[in-house]
Amino acid sequence: MKQARMMRLFGTSGNCFDVAIDHGMFNEKSFLGGIEDMRHAIEVVASARPDAIQLPPGTAPILQSRPGKDRPALVLRTDIANVYGTPLPRKLFSEVIDRAVEQAVRLDAACAVVNLLMLPDEPEVYEACIRNINRLKPACDDAGMPLMIEPLVMQDNTNGGYMVDGDIDKILPLVRQAVELGADIIKADPCDDPQEYHRVIQIAQGVPVLVRGGGKVSDQEILSRTRVLMEQGARGIVYGRNVIHHANPAGMTAALMAIVHDGASVEDAMERLG
Numbered sequence: 139m140k141q142a143r144m145m146r147l148f149g150t151s152g153n154c155f156d157v158a159i160d161h162g163m164f165n166e167k168s169f170l171g172g173i174e175d176m177r178h179a180i181e182v183v184a185s186a187r188p189d190a191i192q193l194p195p196g197t198a199p200i201l202q203s204r205p206g207k208d209r210p211a212l213v214l215r216t217d218i219a220n221v222y223g224t225p226l227p228r229k230l231f232s233e234v235i236d237r238a239v240e241q242a243v244r245l246d247a248a249c250a251v252v253n254l255l256m257l258p259d260e261p262e263v264y265e266a267c268i269r270n271i272n273r274l275k276p277a278c279d280d281a282g283m284p285l286m287i288e289p290l291v292m293q294d295n296t297n298g299g300y301m302v303d304g305d306i307d308k309i310l311p312l313v314r315q316a317v318e319l320g321a322d323i324i325k326a327d328p329c330d331d332p333q334e335y336h337r338v339i340q341i342a343q344g345v346p347v348l349v350r351g352g353g354k355v356s357d358q359e360i361l362s363r364t365r366v367l368m369e370q371g372a373r374g375i376v377y378g379r380n381v382i383h384h385a386n387p388a389g390m391t392a393a394l395m396a397i398v399h400d401g402a403s404v405e406d407a408m409e410r411l412g
Contacts, residue, residue: 139282
């Protein structure tokens with residue numbers, strides 16, 4: 139059963155493009171741009187036919203109620219946290235939703251995703267993430283549900299919120315820990331130099347690595363970075379704001395799908411944007 143669900147994500151090319159629209163789980167207003175109307179956002183992205191859409195349990199039924207056989211696979215967000223935004227709350231937390239795997243099965247998800255957060259001087263959040271993963275892993279195995287672990291290395295909160303830290307020497311050990319905790323799929327940070335990403339692939343020991351997008355960047359930058367990451371051995375991408383905040387989300391999805399599945403050049407991908 140787990141392999142069948144993995145095939146729904148990786149399809150015939152062996153790669154995957156997952157569009158993340160789960161930002162509403164993290165209580166940060168700036169994340170909501172472009173997804174104020176989730177029915178519209180899901181319809182626009184789903185119509186562009188990425189391999190998967192990453193959603194919380196509250197809005198996942200919108201995707202799953204779309205008619206027809208060709209809708210993207212569901213990746214279900216199973217945890218909630220309050221580590222973003224300005225100012226930060228006095229107490230930070232990360233908590234898995236109740237009966238997460240049961241909800242994933244009921245919603246016909248292809249995968250469950252959970253964070254592994256490494257925040258400076260916040261060991262309690264890291265410990266909570268470990269507990270979350272340890273709760274999910276055996277339940278996922280029992281249900282044949284692939285578990286995607288998202289190791290996130292964050293900078294300090296000098297500017298009022300935790301931002302991604304692209305230091306590969308910090309990314310590598312957290313990715314390996316996610317592997318050892320039993321990840322079926324890794325959703326990892328990009329590093330400062332994408333040409334080094336083969337090191338992340340190697341440390342993952344054969345577990346497929348999807349690379350998250352991080353913050354919004356220019357079309358040229360996100361397409362060029364994606365091309366390099368795929369050449370370095372990534373099995374795909376999980377992008378959110380670079381798609382849903384784009385003036386042409388369907389065109390950006392088509393451009394990224396061309397790189398991920400067809401090995402398109404950046405120039406050819408740019409043409410898909412129109």
